Amino acid sequence: MGKGHFENWGESAIADNSQQTDTSTDIDTDDKNQFNSGQHGGQIVVDSMEGSMGKIGDPKILRRLAQNREAARKSRLRKKAYVQQLESSRIKLTHLEQELKRARQQGMFIAAGASGDHNSVVGGNGALAFDMDYSRWLDDHQRLINDLRSAVNTQIPDNELRILVEAVMSHYDEIFRLKSIATKSDVFHMLSGMWKTPAERCFLWIGGFRSSEILKMLGNHLEPLTDQQLMGICNLQQSSQQAEDALSQGMEALQQSLVDTLSVGFTSSGNVGDYMGQMAIAMGKITTLENFLHQADLLRQQTLQQLHRILTTRQSARAFLVISDYMSRLRALSSLWLARPKD
Incomplete structure (x- = not known):
């Protein structure tokens, strides 16, 4: 091979190696960014969970939750009593209607x-x-x-x-x-x-x-x-x-x-x-x-x-x-x- 051909081959190889090196570098950089982002997101989730756990332990929130549970319980009891009262009234009305019908039929x-x-x-x-x-x-x-x-x-x-x-x-x-x-x-x-x-x-x-x-x-x-x-x-x-x-x-x-x-x-x-x-x-x-x-x-x-x-x-x-x-x-x-x- 002549000297001019050798030099051209060398320059071509160097160019190929340079392109491969740049591509590899870009890939490594993206992977690194994604990894760092994942680490940062995970840290946010952990911090949020720790903040929520801290708030739940707040006495005011616990007292409010207890009050809500008590109000819901009383509401259920009132509704239950109301339904029972309606049912009792319906039974009494039915009983009176039956007595009236029987009185009319028997003429008592x-x-x-x-x-x-x-x-x-x-x-x-x-x-x-x-x-x-x-x-x-x-x-x-x-x-x-x-x-x-x-x-x-x-x-x-x-x-x-x-x-x-x-x-x-x-x-x-x-x-x-x-x-x-x-x-x-x-x-x-x-x-x-x-x-x-x-x-x-x-x-x-x-x-x-x-x-x-x-x-x-x-x-x-x-x-x-x-x-x-x-x-x-x-x-x-x-x-x-x-x-x-x-x-x-x-x-x-x-x-x-x-x-x-x-x-x-x-x-x-x-x-x-x-x-x-x-x-x-x-x-x-x-x-x-x-x-x-x-x-x-x-x-x-x-x-x-x-x-x-x-x-x-x-x-x-x-x-x-x-x-x-x-x-x-x-x-x-x-x-x-x-x-x-x-x-």
């Missing part, structure tokens, strides 16, 4: 009678008991009114007529007594007037008739009246109207208060204690509702008694006949309306 009626028994129930239901009592009361009332009408038409002496008038007055006292018993059992049944005909319910006011309307109606059927009687009836009508207005306003305020009580906490967390507290308040307001119904019946009873004292015996007899005829026509109107052609 235990009603309060003249003996003064205040446990007026029909198969455990006071509303059914009152319906039966009221039906019997209507039959007895019609017999008394028939006797009174016959006595007025035959012009019997006042002392004999007075006995019949007093009997009718006592019979009205009986229905107020029965209503008082039934109100304690089911105030909503009494307020709804479901024991009356549809036409009567149309004019219902707090479970009965308006005294002022009855007095206004009687004014055209009791003539002639003395000036003193006219003044007495006028004053009685005015006082009855004022009492009715006061009771109506009280009922409206009570109903609004009940709505406000039941609507509290719709967006709350459903705490069972809060719910039961609100329902307890609502139950207390329903007791007040019973008092309003009692006051309305007391007003009706006292109005009839005052009217009886203002009028003579024959005028009182006439007044009771007019009131009875008015109620009978309302019941007849209901029957005619229900029996009308539906075409």
Whole structure:
């Protein structure tokens, strides 16, 4: 080989070795960087774990975790009690429905009678008991009114007529007594007037008739009246109207208060204690509702008694006949309306 060829070969070999050396150096550098990075990352993980372990041992965090566990435990207990209460209520409701169904099927009626028994129930239901009592009361009332009408038409002496008038007055006292018993059992049944005909319910006011309307109606059927009687009836009508207005306003305020009580906490967390507290308040307001119904019946009873004292015996007899005829026509109107052609 010539000298020039040897020199060229040597330069070529040196160039090849140089390229291989550079490549090897690059690879070694990358591996080294990756190794160092891995060591650094591992160190970060170790440091993070050591920091977490240190924080867990912090008394504040441990106390907060214990409080959270206790709150969760109490929440589970409340939910469990609430579910148990709902289940108990469902069982009681089912039991009552079964008793009511059995009472209706068997016709087992235990009603309060003249003996003064205040446990007026029909198969455990006071509303059914009152319906039966009221039906019997209507039959007895019609017999008394028939006797009174016959006595007025035959012009019997006042002392004999007075006995019949007093009997009718006592019979009205009986229905107020029965209503008082039934109100304690089911105030909503009494307020709804479901024991009356549809036409009567149309004019219902707090479970009965308006005294002022009855007095206004009687004014055209009791003539002639003395000036003193006219003044007495006028004053009685005015006082009855004022009492009715006061009771109506009280009922409206009570109903609004009940709505406000039941609507509290719709967006709350459903705490069972809060719910039961609100329902307890609502139950207390329903007791007040019973008092309003009692006051309305007391007003009706006292109005009839005052009217009886203002009028003579024959005028009182006439007044009771007019009131009875008015109620009978309302019941007849209901029957005619229900029996009308539906075409």
